[in-house]
Amino acid sequence: MRVQAIGLMSGTSLDGLDICFAVFEKKDNWSFQILKAETLPYHQNWEEKLRNSIHLSSEELLELHSEYGFYLGQKVKEFIEKNSLENIDLIASHGHTVFHQPKKKFTLQIGDGRAIKLETGLPVIYDFRSQDVLMGGNGAPLVxxxxxxxxxxxxxxxxxxxxxxxxxxxxxxxxxxxxxxxxxxxxxxxxxxxxxxxxxxxxxxxxxxxxxxxxxxxxxxxxxxxxxxxxxxxxxxxxxxxxxxxxxxxxxxxxxxxxxxxxxxxxxxxxxxxxxxxxxxxxxxxxxxxxxxxxxxxxxxxxxxxIIDYKEALIFAFMGVLRMNNEINVLSSATGCKEDHSSGLIC
Structure with missing residues (x-):
């Protein structure tokens, strides 16, 4: 099995958007190679939007969820075109965490994967954490x-x-x-x-x-x-x-x-x-x-x-690969949920 995937990661520290294009191969064991990777610093207006997202009304937050999804899609599309990338099997997006309260059974990573798909035309896997939280887990760590x-x-x-x-x-x-x-x-x-x-x-x-x-x-x-x-x-x-x-x-x-x-x-x-x-x-x-x-x-x-800069984005790309094959990509021993599972919405 050989799969080429792009992973997107936006951390809570708002350093920027990490984009990692990697190839994964499975023979006896999984191996990987990072082919291209880049961090796109957020412009001040986007940094402020994401930083203040925790204070938005529900209506404003839904608007940002959609807007940020299109932003992610545009940035990935630019990354693909700039590097002349081909044969991309999928995009896996972590999104940007706004709320994380697993004890109350919810976590929210904004950046609608459907918008990413509309921008890129590629299969997208997103929202990796919610299923785990609903199953009684912490929704973290996933890597x-x-x-x-x-x-x-x-x-x-x-x-x-x-x-x-x-x-x-x-x-x-x-x-x-x-x-x-x-x-x-x-x-x-x-x-x-x-x-x-x-x-x-x-x-x-x-x-x-x-x-x-x-x-x-x-x-x-x-x-x-x-x-x-x-x-x-x-x-x-x-x-x-x-x-x-x-x-x-x-x-x-x-x-x-x-x-x-x-x-x-x-x-x-x-x-x-x-x-x-x-x-x-x-x-x-x-x-x-x-x-x-x-x-x-x-x-x-x-x-x-x-590896320092892109390990998380790399692993979310890998989680997308596992999800597309319906293989386990979340470990219950790590998150505390009731069983290992394959998580992420596919579009």
Whole structure:
């Protein structure tokens, strides 16, 4: 079996739209090759639209769902034409998360897949999370199916994006869970210095550790919950951002970076993980990576840039391939739903 697919990923940190065109082959095992990939930064108006989407009325949100779907379709079409891509079997789109409340049985990723299909004329798979939430799962993390079938040579896969999550084998099963917020918090703090993000962790290095804030962050109830578990922006707005009041922003960045490093290293050390593949935008935060390495006994592996930047988009393309073949693409051991399943709407 040989399939060529495009994966689309828009993370909660609003770094931009990741587009990944890859070929997947299955002989004894699955293998992949990234053929073309690109990140399209959001123009200010789109960044503001997506950032403020959580505050929209239902009517406005439905309008944005459609508008963003056409935007995705246009961007994919431009990507295909610019790179003269051919023989594309499908597009798999994660969409952009607005709400994520699995305990209330709903999650929402906007960007109507039908609009993408209308723009491109290609089969589209989208809305990968809702079915899992309806089945009692967290709807996250979903990438463990790719970690299991495409990156099995590593003890664990750690993603440092808007949120950090990890997947690993435990008692013969692939488990996964969110660890802590990362760029969803650090980027917002960096914006107070008119920066989109804390490049290389330079702002964190300038700040001072606030031990009182660190203790409050580490004592948040989420960190004591058993896995599977997942986080959303609502949790950050309620539990994290209020803690920064009356604290210098550079000190908040320094302290939150330390907090993230502690939470991640706790997970790595508790599970005695020896080679951990680290991807996502936070992999470029050298201050954060140094802190994690200081606190762990084993190896944090930073791969080539292509994998750092596009692993999530790659895996959503792969999930689309599995869905088109009606194969399992969501692991119950990772999300907590009642059984493994094949998820995603096809159009």
């Amino acid at each position: 463990p199916i790719g970690d299991e079938l495409l990156f099995s040579e590593y003890d664990a896969c750690l993603n440092l994006g808007g949120f950090s999550n990890i997947s690993l084998k435990q008692n013969g099963k692939r488990i996964a869970f969110d660890i802590a917020p990362v760029n969803i918090v650090l980027n917002r703090l960096a914006q107070k210095f008119n920066k989109n993000f804390d490049e290389n962790g330079d702002l964190a290095r300038k700040g001072k550790l606030n031990n009182d804030l660190l203790a409050k962050l580490n004592s948040l109830e989420f960190y004591n919950l058993p896995h599977p578990k997942s986080l959303g922006i609502e949790w950050c707005n309620e539990s994290v951002f209020p803690l920064f009041e009356n604290i210098k922003t550079e000190d908040a960045i320094a302290t939150f970076t330390e907090h993230v490093a502690q939470q991640i290293s706790n997970v790595i050390n508790q599970n005695t993980l020896q080679n951990v593949l680290c991807t996502g935008g936070g992999s470029y935060n050298t201050c954060l990576i140094e802190k994690i390495r200081e606190k762990t006994e084993f190896g944090i592996i930073i791969p080539e840039k292509e």
